[in-house]
Amino acid sequence: MAKKKKVSPLAKALLETAGDMRKAGLMDKATHEKITLRHLGATGAPKALPITGPQIRAMRERAQLSQAVFARYLNLTVGYVSQLERGAKQPTGAALALLNVIKRKGIDAIL
Incomplete structure (x- = not known):
């Protein structure tokens, strides 16, 4: 079982910026996945659950x-x-x- 990393607020902000850069076409998919995997692991960012x-x-x-x-x-x-x-x-x-x-x-x- 892999040890779960705690992501700092700065790392979260950088990952969000990288995501925006990917959406804008300023960063290729391979580079974005490398950054995401390094900081969040293979599972990616947690998903926000729907709220009624x-x-x-x-x-x-x-x-x-x-x-x-x-x-x-x-x-x-x-x-x-x-x-x-x-x-x-x-x-x-x-x-x-x-x-x-x-x-x-x-x-x-x-x-």
Whole structure:
């Protein structure tokens, strides 16, 4: 069994930049895979799990925050948070990643 590496915040930022460079065509696939494998191992980056509207609302209420304050902490609009909680929209990208962090570690993890 391989030992799991802990990835530093700097390494995560560099990997994200490398990913953007790959998408923009500034870095070839082989180079990008070499960087990723070196830092994250063969499994790659962890995937953000989908979160439902009721789960988002429960997280917000557990933190005793209004939709406006919750939206501000996540750098989202109040309308978008409302749509997420109603299930009209599904969170993606950075919002989904932050919601997964809050789900695992609580609101204090992003404050």
